[in-house]
Amino acid sequence: MKLYVIAGEASGDLHGANLIKALKKQHSDIEIRSWGGDLMQSAGATVVKHIRDLAFMGFLEVILNLKTILGNISFCKKDIERFQPDAIILIDYPGFNLRIAKWAKDKGIKVFYYISPQIWAWNQKRGFKIKNVVDEMFVILPFEKEFYKKFDLDVHFVGHPLLDAVKEFKNQKPDFSVFCKNNQLPEKPIVALLPGSRKQEVNKMLPIFLSVVDRFPDYQFVLAAAPALELDYYQPFLTKQNVSIIEGKTYELLLQAKAALVSSGTATLETALFKVPEVVCYKGGTLSVIIARMLIKIKFISLVNLIMDQEIVTELIQSDLNKKQLEKELDRILHNEKDRKDLLANYEILISKLGGEGASQLTANLMLKTLAH
Numbered sequence: 001m002k003l004y005v006i007a008g009e010a011s012g013d014l015h016g017a018n019l020i021k022a023l024k025k026q027h028s029d030i031e032i033r034s035w036g037g038d039l040m041q042s043a044g045a046t047v048v049k050h051i052r053d054l055a056f057m058g059f060l061e062v063i064l065n066l067k068t069i070l071g072n073i074s075f076c077k078k079d080i081e082r083f084q085p086d087a088i089i090l091i092d093y094p095g096f097n098l099r100i101a102k103w104a105k106d107k108g109i110k111v112f113y114y115i116s117p118q119i120w121a122w123n124q125k126r127g128f129k130i131k132n133v134v135d136e137m138f139v140i141l142p143f144e145k146e147f148y149k150k151f152d153l154d155v156h157f158v159g160h161p162l163l164d165a166v167k168e169f170k171n172q173k174p175d176f177s178v179f180c181k182n183n184q185l186p187e188k189p190i191v192a193l194l195p196g197s198r199k200q201e202v203n204k205m206l207p208i209f210l211s212v213v214d215r216f217p218d219y220q221f222v223l224a225a226a227p228a229l230e231l232d233y234y235q236p237f238l239t240k241q242n243v244s245i246i247e248g249k250t251y252e253l254l255l256q257a258k259a260a261l262v263s264s265g266t267a268t269l270e271t272a273l274f275k276v277p278e279v280v281c282y283k284g285g286t287l288s289v290i291i292a293r294m295l296i297k298i299k300f301i302s303l304v305n306l307i308m309d310q311e312i313v314t315e316l317i318q319s320d321l322n323k324k325q326l327e328k329e330l331d332r333i334l335h336n337e338k339d340r341k342d343l344l345a346n347y348e349i350l351i352s353k354l355g356g357e358g359a360s361q362l363t364a365n366l367m368l369k370t371l372a373h
Contacts, residue, residue, distance in 0.1 A: 001027060001030045001031070001371065002032075002083060003030060003087055003088070004034065004080050004083055004085040004087075005019075005020065005033075005034040005035070005036065005040070005045060006034065006088065006091065006093065006097055007035060007037070007040065007092070007093060008051060008091075008096055009093060009197065010037065010228055010266075011092070011265070011266035012036065012091040012093060012115070013036045013038070013039045013040050014165060015114070015115060015162075015360070016043075016089075016091050016114075017039035017040045017042065017043040017045075018043075018164060019089070019114060019161075020032055020034075020040060021044075021360070022360040022361045022363070025361070025364070026365065027368065032044060033083050033085070034046065034047050034048070035047070035048060035050075037051040037052070037227055037228065049072065049075075049076075050228075051227075052228035052229070069095075069096065073096065073099055073100070076096075076100060077103055080100075080104065081107075085109065086110065086371055087109065087111070087371060088100065088101075088109055088110070088111055088112070089114055090111065090113045090114065091114050091115050092117060093117075094119070097113070098126070098129060098130070101130075101134055104133075105134075105135075110135050110371070111135050111136075112135065112137075112370075113130065113134045114363055116137060116139045116140075116141070116144050116148075120147050124150075127148060127150065128151055130148075130151070130153065131151050131153045136370055137153065137156065138155070138156045138158050139158070140157075140158060140161060141306075141354075142307065142353050144157065156363075156366055158355070158359045158366070159358065159362065160354040160355060161359040161360050162269060162270055162273055163351070163355075163357045164357050164359060165251070166273045167357060169251040170274075173255050174255075179252065179255075184244075185220060185244055186220060188220040189218070189219050189258045190219065190257045190258060191216065191219050191220070191221050191258065191330070192253050192254060192257035192260040192262075193210075193221055193222065193223040193260070193261050194224050194250065194261070194263060194267045194271070195209055195223070196226065196265065197228055202226070202233070205263045205281060205283060207237065208283065208326060210237065210243060211326070212326050212330060213242055213243055216334070219334070220244065221242060221243045222243075223243065223244065223245040224249070224250040224253050225246065225247040225248070231245065231247055250267075254276050257276050258277075258334060259276065259277045259278065259333050259334050260276050261278070261279050261281060261326070261330065262280055262281065263281055264281070264301045264302055264315075266303070268302040268303055268304050268313070269303040272304045272347050273347075275344055277334075277339075277343050278304075278313050279313070279316060279326065279330060279333065280305075280314065280316070281316050281317075281326070282301055282316075282317045282318070282321065283317070283321050284318070304350060307350055307353055307354070308346065312343060312346040312350075314329045314333075316329065
């Protein structure tokens with residue numbers, strides 16, 4: 001059996017890797033060719049395009065890189081035709097993957113979509129397109145199954161794969177002093193910095209994150225380097241004392257952190273699942289944000305608040321994301337014990353809403369069952 005898997009971002013690489021492991025657990029001889037990152041490659045896939053070359057953020061950035069994106073689509077179609085897979089598995093990354101889905105459907109290739117595009121946030125009419133070009137959809141957020149009923153599409157709610165990934169790391173939590181020693185860090189309480197996985201995000205978010213460092217001398221600020229970016233990329237930003245950087249250890253860092261400053265995205269949910277109080281931050285390009293505000297139909301930008309349908313973690317967006325506000329919110333989640341306790345209680349409710357563990361294995365089983373018929 002041959003499968004072709006496409007992920008375009010760091011979160012897709014993580015979930016794709018866990019899905020590949022689950023598929024190979026059932027059928028060790030499955031041949032998997034993919035677009036992804038180091039995690040998918042380690043799981044046993046042959047990676048033909050790396051996520052570090054694929055991540056474009058915002059409307060303007062996509063337009064500026066349109067030639068590259070169209071070239072990637074053309075390459076992808078030819079590569080799939082050469083490989084002749086039994087099915088393709090698309091992981092989020094909708095601007096690219098929905099184009100590939102339509103083409104594959106027309107070619108008679110079975111199309112699985114794992115992790116729905118966030119069409120409930122904007123351009124909901126894409127639900128009709130998904131119905132026409134996808135054979136089976138596997139969703140990971142509890143409200144998505146109901147959402148797709150509007151399009152007469154019966155999707156599989158498989159639970160959130162992050163629950164498995166987080167559990168695996170929690171079971172091997174090292175002592176704080178051991179963690180600090182292994183990473184050449186002082187033994188001071190940690191504020192984790194997660195400024196995003198793309199260069200555009202890091203450029204906008206990291207300087208603001210670092211602007212508050214001097215206000216909290218009793219803490220150390222530890223930056224989690226994104227897997228798609230080279231360490232050298234971060235060096236010009238790291239001019240302050242009390243700031244360190246670690247690579248490939250985001251989950252280990254969250255296990256030890258007392259609080260976190262997080263760019264919007266999957267990391268907001270990961271931080272919550274590790275039960276770390278957080279401030280969610282977002283600052284985009286002016287034109288991209290103007291367009292987004294006209295199109296986007298959701299109350300919150302963080303997955304945590306969207307799933308809970310209320311603001312349990314503070315979101316600082318655009319002009320609200322400034323040194324004064326960030327200092328205030330970080331001080332609150334570090335030192336206001338009642339707020340910390342309330343937030344951690346809400347995290348427990350959030351976890352219960354996400355379904356049980358075993359999302360990757362359940363998804364793999366459903367895919368293989370479909371292919372067997």
